[in-house]
Amino acid sequence: MIDGVPHAAPPIAALQREAEVVAAFGGADEAEAAPPRGSLVRGSLVTIAGYGAGQVIRLAGNILVSRLVMPEAFGVMALVNILIQGLTMFSDVGIEQALVQHRRGDEAKFYNTAWTVQVLRGFVLLIAACGLAWPAAIAYDEPRLLTLLPAAALASLIAGFNSTALFAVRRHLLLGRLTVLELTSQIVGVSAMCLWAAGVSAGAWAMIVGALTTATVNLVGSHVLLGGHRNRFAWERDAASALFQFGRWVLVSTMVTFCALQVDRLLLGRMVTKEQLGVYSVALAVAMLPNMVLQTLAGAVLYPLLARYARRSKRELDEKLAAAREILTALGLFFVIGVVLEAETFFRLVYDSRYQAAGGIAVLLALSIWVQMLSTTLERVPQALGETRVLAAYNFIKLAACGCASYVGFRVAGLEGFILGYAVGVAAGHVALCLLLEQSEISVWRDDLRMSAAAILVAWIGLSLVAYAAACGSEPTSAFVLRETSAWLYLSLIGLWAGLKTRQLATLGG
Numbered sequence: 125m126i127d128g129v130p131h132a133a134p135p136i137a138a139l140q141r142e143a144e145v146v147a148a149f150g151g152a153d154e155a156e157a158a159p160p161r162g163s164l165v166r167g168s169l170v171t172i173a174g175y176g177a178g179q180v181i182r183l184a185g186n187i188l189v190s191r192l193v194m195p196e197a198f199g200v201m202a203l204v205n206i207l208i209q210g211l212t213m214f215s216d217v218g219i220e221q222a223l224v225q226h227r228r229g230d231e232a233k234f235y236n237t238a239w240t241v242q243v244l245r246g247f248v249l250l251i252a253a254c255g256l257a258w259p260a261a262i263a264y265d266e267p268r269l270l271t272l273l274p275a276a277a278l279a280s281l282i283a284g285f286n287s288t289a290l291f292a293v294r295r296h297l298l299l300g301r302l303t304v305l306e307l308t309s310q311i312v313g314v315s316a317m318c319l320w321a322a323g324v325s326a327g328a329w330a331m332i333v334g335a336l337t338t339a340t341v342n343l344v345g346s347h348v349l350l351g352g353h354r355n356r357f358a359w360e361r362d363a364a365s366a367l368f369q370f371g372r373w374v375l376v377s378t379m380v381t382f383c384a385l386q387v388d389r390l391l392l393g394r395m396v397t398k399e400q401l402g403v404y405s406v407a408l409a410v411a412m413l414p415n416m417v418l419q420t421l422a423g424a425v426l427y428p429l430l431a432r433y434a435r436r437s438k439r440e441l442d443e444k445l446a447a448a449r450e451i452l453t454a455l456g457l458f459f460v461i462g463v464v465l466e467a468e469t470f471f472r473l474v475y476d477s478r479y480q481a482a483g484g485i486a487v488l489l490a491l492s493i494w495v496q497m498l499s500t501t502l503e504r505v506p507q508a509l510g511e512t513r514v515l516a517a518y519n520f521i522k523l524a525a526c527g528c529a530s531y532v533g534f535r536v537a538g539l540e541g542f543i544l545g546y547a548v549g550v551a552a553g554h555v556a557l558c559l560l561l562e563q564s565e566i567s568v569w570r571d572d573l574r575m576s577a578a579a580i581l582v583a584w585i586g587l588s589l590v591a592y593a594a595a596c597g598s599e600p601t602s603a604f605v606l607r608e609t610s611a612w613l614y615l616s617l618i619g620l621w622a623g624l625k626t627r628q629l630a631t632l633g634g
Contacts, residue, residue, distance in 0.1 A: 181310045183410075187474055188318050197328045199402035200268060203393055204328070206386045207260055207269075208276050211252050234366075235288040236358035243357075246284020253277030264393055268328065275332050279339040287346040287355050305345040313338030387527045388546050395534060395542075399478075404539070406475070407482035410467060411489035414459030418452055418500045426452065426501070430508035441508060446571060447628070449501040453575050454625040456497040457582060458618045463490050465586050465611045488540060492547035494579055498572055499554045505561060514560045522553025586614050 254274045261269040290302065317334025324330075347355075388408075392401050426448055433440040467490075468483030475482065499518075506514040526549030533545025558568055593610035597603025 177307055181307070181314050184314065188321070196398045196402055197331075198405055199393075199398035199400075200266060200272070201328050201331050202389055202401055202405040203260070203264055203266065204269065204272050204276050204332075206389050206393075207256060207273060208253065208280065209386065211249050211256065211277070212280060233358060233360045234363045235291075236356050237360050237363035239288050239355040240357050240359060241364070242286070242288075243284045246281040249280040249284070250274070250277045253280075266398075272328055272332060275329075276335060279335045282336070282339040282343050286343055290346050305342065308345065309338045309341035312341045387523060388530060388542070391527070391531060391534070392542070396539070400539075403479055403482050404485060406479055407467075407471075407485035408489060410470065410482070411463055411486040411493055414456050414463065415493050415496045415500055417459055418456050418497050421452055421455070422500055422504050427504040427508060430504055433508075441505070442566060445505065445566065446568070449568070449571060450575070451625050451628055452501050453497060454622045456494070457575075457579050458615070458622040460490055460494050460497070460579065461583055461586055461618055462615055463487065463493070464583055465590060465615065469608065469611075485539070485543065488543045492543070492550045494576070495547065495550045495554050498575070499550070499557055502557055502561065502568065505564075505566060509564065511564065514557075514564075518553060518557040518560055521556040522549065525549035525552035582618065586611070589614055 253276070257270050257273040260273060261267050313334045316337035317330050320333045321327075321330035389401065389405065392404060396404070429444065429448070430441055433444055464487055467486035471479055471483035471486070503515060503518075506518075526546055529545035529549040529552070530542050531545070533541035533543070533548075535541075537544070554572075558572070561568065590607045590611045594603045594607035597606045
């Protein structure tokens with residue numbers, strides 16, 4: 125049994141049971157019932173467990189590959205990933221968000237029109253990557269981008285043919301099947317990456333092969349995810365109009381979001397060596413884990429919930445938001461404190477000497493990650509309300525603030541100043557988002573100040589505790605053991621508290 129649905133039951137029937145007041149998948153107006161009380165907790169736990177397992181798989185693959193390749197290869201792939209993500213986000217018309225939010229999201233004509241747009245977008249991405257390869261190779265003085273960039277874009281072409289069943293299960297919070305598919309594709313992809321690195325070429329091409337393999341497995345799995353959910357090429361004018369009307373501001377928002385999220389690596393790619401960029405990228409991958417957990421939960425659980433209530437009443441959305449944010453930030457706090465206390469130890473024990481600087485970088489990044497998590501729990505609100513222009517404005521302000529502050533910080537204090545400047549820019553963006561939401565009568569100032577004060581206090585206590593424990597050791601080995609013991613005991617207490625908070629998600633479905 126997955127998501128509480130027996131394997132033998134037709135998945136489409138399961139969707140109908142979960143939204144049992146929907147008369148048929150023919151576009152009838154929805155008067156949706158709230159999710160079952162246990163579905164939010166179960167969905168959240170499945171999402172956290174799946175995401176955690178996925179990150180362990182990816183991390184294991186990266187550690188293995190890091191033993192075979194130089195940091196320079198990670199730096200080159202950081203540039204490739206940034207450019208591919210940029211093209212992807214610059215062409216994002218909000219297909220997933222529209223299928224989750226729109227009342228016709230379960231209608232065949234609607235989701236097949238969306239699938240047709242998605243396929244066309246995949247071809248556009250491949251053509252754009254081929255056109256961008258030469259200018260990028262010149263701009264970053266990296267000839268390998270001429271072949272790596274088009275090859276990486278093949279994964280986007282493959283993803284264009286993914287079934288819209290991936291979005292249907294998110295809309296109805298049936299996350300078990302989706303989690304199994306994502307883990308399977310990651311395991312196969314990481315395995316292919318490691319085998320290629322060990323047996324063929326220990327360089328950037330190993331990561332390209334892993335990405336293509338992951339995309340292929342995900343494609344195949346998406347079309348068997350829901351029995352009876354079949355995609356066909358179709359074009360309905362009303363559906364296309366609704367998609368583009370919703371997606372026009374999503375497109376603007378994601379374009380600016382990409383620049384805001386990647387401005388650090390885009391700038392550093394010109395300021396530091398490829399080796400330094402590779403170390404920074406490895407550190408960022410660890411430091412970003414807390415925010416990625418919240419982004420995954422926000423997309424898989426929070427956004428469908430908020431969209432459901434927004435379709436019924438804005439008042440209900442407002443009532444649920446504060447409680448949901450408190451629960452999600454409790455989880456985020458646990459992960460951020462883990463990065464603050466254990467990042468340096470993690471890199472010292474797991475990575476070789478070439479990557480030791482990544483530990484200190486990850487700790488510095490924790491400040492901006494906390495503020496980003498506060499924003500992550502709010503970013504889905506404008507989408508749920510259909511006010512995507514708000515999100516576009518917020519991301520534009522965040523981009524400008526991050527770019528200016530991080531550049532000034534680098535000129536003043538090098539890489540450390542860059543990281544702190546980036547945190548200042550993220551904070552400025554969050555203030556802008558809060559002000560924009562005030563226009564929709566959604567106020568979060570008190571909650572954010574209270575949660576941030578708690579985070580600072582918890583971090584200070586943790587750092588003081590481990591420093592005192594380490595000082596009690598009479599030699600380096602005993603100091604290390606005492607420090608790690610106290611750190612893990614402290615993290616266990618925070619984790620227990622966060623786990624108990626997660627159970628309160630059941631109250632949001634009532």
